[in-house]
Amino acid sequence: MEHDIGLWAIPIAILGGAIRVSTPFLFVSLGEVLTERSGRINLGLEGTLVFGAMAGYATAVVTGSAWAGVIVAALSGSLFGLLHGLICSLPKVNDIAIGIAMMLFGTGLAFYFGKPFIQPVAPDLPAIPLGFWSDLPQLRAALEVNVLFLIGIVLALGMAWMFRATRVGLIIRVVGDSTDAARAMGLRPALIRTLATATGGAFAGVGGAYLSLYYPGSWNEGISSGQGLMAVALVIFARWNPIACFGAALLFGGAGALGPALQSVGVTQGYYLFYAAPYVLTLGVLIAISSPNRAMTGAPGELSITK
Amino acid sequence: MTRRFLPLSRRRFLHSAAALSGATMVSGLPRLAHAAEPLTVGFIYVGPRDDYGYNQAHAEGAAAVKEIPGVTVVEEENVPETIDVQKSMESMINLDGASLLFPTSFGYFDPHVLAVAPKYPDVRFEHAAGLWTEGMPENVGSYFGYIGMGQFLNGIVAGHMTKSKKIGFVAAKPIPQVLLNINSFLLGARQVDPSINCQVIFTGEWSLAVKEAEATNALADAGCDVITCHVDGPKVVIETAAGRGCYVCGYHADQSALAPQLYLTGAEWNWANVYTGMVNTILDGGTLPNFMRGGLAEGYIKMSPLGPAVTDAARAQFESTKEVIMGGGYSVIKGPLNDNKGNVILSEGQALVETDVALESMDYLVEGVIGSTS
Numbered sequence: 001m002e003h004d005i006g007l008w009a010i011p012i013a014i015l016g017g018a019i020r021v022s023t024p025f026l027f028v029s030l031g032e033v034l035t036e037r038s039g040r041i042n043l044g045l046e047g048t049l050v051f052g053a054m055a056g057y058a059t060a061v062v063t064g065s066a067w068a069g070v071i072v073a074a075l076s077g078s079l080f081g082l083l084h085g086l087i088c089s090l091p092k093v094n095d096i097a098i099g100i101a102m103m104l105f106g107t108g109l110a111f112y113f114g115k116p117f118i119q120p121v122a123p124d125l126p127a128i129p130l131g132f133w134s135d136l137p138q139l140r141a142a143l144e145v146n147v148l149f150l151i152g153i154v155l156a157l158g159m160a161w162m163f164r165a166t167r168v169g170l171i172i173r174v175v176g177d178s179t180d181a182a183r184a185m186g187l188r189p190a191l192i193r194t195l196a197t198a199t200g201g202a203f204a205g206v207g208g209a210y211l212s213l214y215y216p217g218s219w220n221e222g223i224s225s226g227q228g229l230m231a232v233a234l235v236i237f238a239r240w241n242p243i244a245c246f247g248a249a250l251l252f253g254g255a256g257a258l259g260p261a262l263q264s265v266g267v268t269q270g271y272y273l274f275y276a277a278p279y280v281l282t283l284g285v286l287i288a289i290s291s292p293n294r295a296m297t298g299a300p301g302e303l304s305i306t307k
Numbered sequence: 308m309t310r311r312f313l314p315l316s317r318r319r320f321l322h323s324a325a326a327l328s329g330a331t332m333v334s335g336l337p338r339l340a341h342a343a344e345p346l347t348v349g350f351i352y353v354g355p356r357d358d359y360g361y362n363q364a365h366a367e368g369a370a371a372v373k374e375i376p377g378v379t380v381v382e383e384e385n386v387p388e389t390i391d392v393q394k395s396m397e398s399m400i401n402l403d404g405a406s407l408l409f410p411t412s413f414g415y416f417d418p419h420v421l422a423v424a425p426k427y428p429d430v431r432f433e434h435a436a437g438l439w440t441e442g443m444p445e446n447v448g449s450y451f452g453y454i455g456m457g458q459f460l461n462g463i464v465a466g467h468m469t470k471s472k473k474i475g476f477v478a479a480k481p482i483p484q485v486l487l488n489i490n491s492f493l494l495g496a497r498q499v500d501p502s503i504n505c506q507v508i509f510t511g512e513w514s515l516a517v518k519e520a521e522a523t524n525a526l527a528d529a530g531c532d533v534i535t536c537h538v539d540g541p542k543v544v545i546e547t548a549a550g551r552g553c554y555v556c557g558y559h560a561d562q563s564a565l566a567p568q569l570y571l572t573g574a575e576w577n578w579a580n581v582y583t584g585m586v587n588t589i590l591d592g593g594t595l596p597n598f599m600r601g602g603l604a605e606g607y608i609k610m611s612p613l614g615p616a617v618t619d620a621a622r623a624q625f626e627s628t629k630e631v632i633m634g635g636g637y638s639v640i641k642g643p644l645n646d647n648k649g650n651v652i653l654s655e656g657q658a659l660v661e662t663d664v665a666l667e668s669m670d671y672l673v674e675g676v677i678g679s680t681s
Contacts, residue, residue: 009528016528017521111385118357121546121565138528141551216520216543217550221355221385223516260518260525263508268679275511275518 009138010261016142017257018250019149020215024049024207025249026152028231030159031203033242035081036235037163038196039176039189039302040088043099045204046228047106048080052208054110057219060122069122070148070209077205078198080106085194095304103228117219125214148210152246155203159242172196176300204228230278237282239298252278345377346406346590349399351392352384353412354514358540360559361513365411365435367560368578372586381405388414396423400430407431407589409582413482420447431595433585436484438667439597450581450599452607453661455484455491456632457574458535459639460610461556462495463628464571465533466503467621468554469496475531475553476507477522479538481680483669488537488574490673491639492556497675499624506531507678513539520547527551533571545570554616561611572625573611580606602661604633636660646671647678 028045035042052073060069084102088095128150131143163169175182175192182189211227212219234252238244259274348369356366362384373380381403386395392415399405408430410420416437424432424444437449465474474496476489493505506529508522519536523544526534534548535556542565548555549566557563557573585595601607610629613622631637638660642653652671653659659666672678 009525013525013528016524020524021517021521115355115357118355119359141524141528211517216516217546218516218542220358220514220516220540220542222514222540225515225517227517256517257521257525260508260510260522261528263522263678264506264525264529266677268677269681271509271679272511 007265009265010258012136012138012142013257013261013264014254016138017261018254019142019145020253021256022249022253023146023149023152023210023215024227025231025234025252026156026246027148027207027210028204028228029234029238029245029249030152030155030242031077031081031200031207032232032235033200033238033240033245034159034172034203035193035197035200036303037176037240037300038172038193039179039300040085040095040193040197041099041232041304042081042084042102042197042200043096043229043232044080044084044102044106045099045201045232046224046226047103047110048077048201048204049106049208049211049228049231050224051080051106051110052077052205053212053223054114054117054208054219055205056209057122057212058114058117060213061117061120064123066123066125066213069213070125070206073205073209074202075205077208078202080205081198081201082194084201085197088197089190089194111221114219114221118221122213122219124217125210127214146210146214148206148214152249156242156246163242173300176302178301204231207231233282237285240300241298251281255281345379346586347379347381347399347404348372348586349396349403349405349408350380350382351386351395351399351408351410351412351415352382353388353414354385354539356382356384358514359542359545359562359565360538360540362411362539364560364576365409365578368576368582369409371579372582375583375586375590377590378586379403386412388412388419390419392419393423396420396432400427405430407433407586409433409435411435413437413484416449431589433595438664443597445597448595448597448599450585450601451484452576452581452605453600453602454574454576454608455487455639455666456602456637456661457608457610458488458556458558459491459495460625460629460632461535461558461572461574462492463498463625464495464613464617464621465492465535465554465556466496466499467618467624468571468616469503469533471530471532472500472503473529473531474503474505475523475526475529475534475548476505476676476678477519477526477534477536477538477544478507478509478678479513480511481509483667485537486669486672486680487640487666488558489676489678490669490671492535493673493675494639498628503675505676507672507676509678510538516543519543523547524551527553535573557611563611563614567614568616570611570614571617571621572613575609575611577606577609600662602632603629604635632661640666640673645674647674647676649674 055076056069056073059072060066127144127146130145131140175189179189234248238248255278350369352362354362356362386392413436416434424447432447434449436451439449478485496503510518533554536544545555545562545565549569563570638658641658643655644653
């Protein structure tokens with residue numbers, strides 16, 4: 001065979017899978033970091049992701065432009081975030097319960113409006129062939145990097161810088177760590193949290209657009225398989241740090257590619273077990289870094305799960 | 308004074324109720340005129356009915372049934388293979404008055420259809436892919452097509468078109484029908500060149516878009532240059548494989564629109580033919596056998612038109628083999644045949660014809676398939 005690369009196929013597939021599969025994880029978890037740093041949890045991002053996938057795909061089909069789809073996905077995501085934020089600003093409302101409601105609402109609405117768009121084919125988002133220097137078709141395919149992936153990296157770095165060094169970042173952190181301190185500074189916590197949730201929702205919507213417009217690149221009702229929920233868990237795993245979110249997203253993407261890659265090189269026994277790799281990995285890491293003595297490091301003080 | 312708050316007086320309510328029932332009687336009349344007994348037929352799908360795949364194939368059949376005068380069709384999609392399907396069936400029977408049901412997904416049969424059927428002896432349950440055996444309720448039937456023959460023909464075209472001598476198969480779960488499809492695809496290709504191998508990757512689920520895309524990419528990475536699949540909605544596999552420059556063979560329905568240049572052919576269901584036949588039998592007062600099977604000759608399955616890339620040699624062998632299969636009694640699974648672990652399945656001279664029920668309990672992958680059933 002011309003291009004038989006033997007066991008090298010596994011690391012290449014994991015690299016390719018990490019790049020291809022990680023983007024939705026990255027966007028949703030960045031959105032969730034922003035929301036949680038402001039002191040709220042939005043569990044509804046799975047619904048936002050699915051709705052963003054539908055809205056993006058539908059827009060791309062209608063307008064013929066994939067980028068218009070991304071913009072509409074972001075807008076619809078921010079509307080979902082805004083709704084979550086506004087409802088949670090009412091007194092005595094539990095953000096986790098609203099999040100679950102928003103998740104079901106988002107997926108239901110997406111299925112309802114998405115019916116006519118299962119069949120049509122939408123234009124794809126462009127990818128940059130970063131593997132042009134290699135002769136291996138496998139490596140070239142693995143290094144087809146989508147523009148949204150690169151935007152996601154920039155976003156992660158930008159957000160880390162924002163939290164560390166800017167006034168906006170400081171405001172979000174104060175609101176997230178202590179409502180009382182924020183009020184004493186003259187800030188309006190409910191408003192800031194609502195804006196943070198809306199922005200986080202926009203990110204999740206873009207993550208959805210990546211699913212439907214690039215990889216796997218089509219809209220159907222089973223498109224998400226729970227990435228939105230896993231990304232919320234990723235945030236805890238990444239300790240509310242945007243850069244760590246990027247690493248965690250890559251890890252999850254790569255672990256997801258392990259099962260098919262192993263089967264393709266002939267390791268065919270027990271593939272169900274390999275498919276569970278990302279989840280086993282999460283459990284393992286969480287156990288390894290847990291401590292009975294101190295609370296979760298990096299957790300915003302106002303978060304309802306850590307309060 | 309409470310009566311004031313009611314939007315309708317009793318008299319007006321009775322009035323409109325009478326008008327309403329009159330209207331339904333009138334609209335019911337034309338149907339009565341066409342057929343002696345109006346028939347309501349219920350279709351239940353496990354996924355969306357326009358998925359370019361399994362469910363779309365059944366929905367196309369339902370659409371054909373809808374055209375028959377005197378027949379009302381009710382449909383429900385995205386019904387999981389759980390207690391939910393029992394509720395769907397019962398509501399179709401009790402609320403819509405359905406007397407013929409097509410719960411179309413494999414997992415609906417046991418235990419769900421078998422649990423509901425004894426409660427409604429006047430309702431006919433027709434299940435796709437199930438295996439009706441003696442002792443099961445008499446009002447249950449199972450029908451299916453020998454679509455492995457279609458994958459065999461896919462394989463013949465694939466065998467001509469592959470340059471790497473390695474073809475790929477994205478499979479959902481290692482159940483007998485899927486295994487028969489994989490084996491048939493490889494054995495078709497080996498009709499052309501016995502050195503061809505087939506790499507299979509199981510995704511573990513009927514519909515899992517990201518994993519299907521990953522599996523397709525892994526096949527392309529492993530050097531497969533013709534790819535087919537057995538998942539519920541082949542859209543993702545076809546698009547991803549074509550995106551990697553591989554030829555594709557379709558499954559369930561016609562996917563040529565997704566990859567016009569690289570689509571070779573495809574094994575499709577022909578449910579429109581089967582369902583209209585079954586419904587007409589019932590309308591004419593006949594009874595359906597409990598066990599119905601058919602292949603290309605009986606019009607249960609059909610092949611997609613050959614794509615523009617297919618060579619003349621491939622076309623010739625495809626057409627001549629199809630001719631032989633149409634004659635009936637063809638065996639794809641025949642000796643000498645080993646499985647891919649080296650065990651003898653069939654020795655020289657033994658053969659299982661397409662109608663053999665033993666094929667419906669297949670639990671092996673034949674020699675030349677790279678993969679494992681567990």
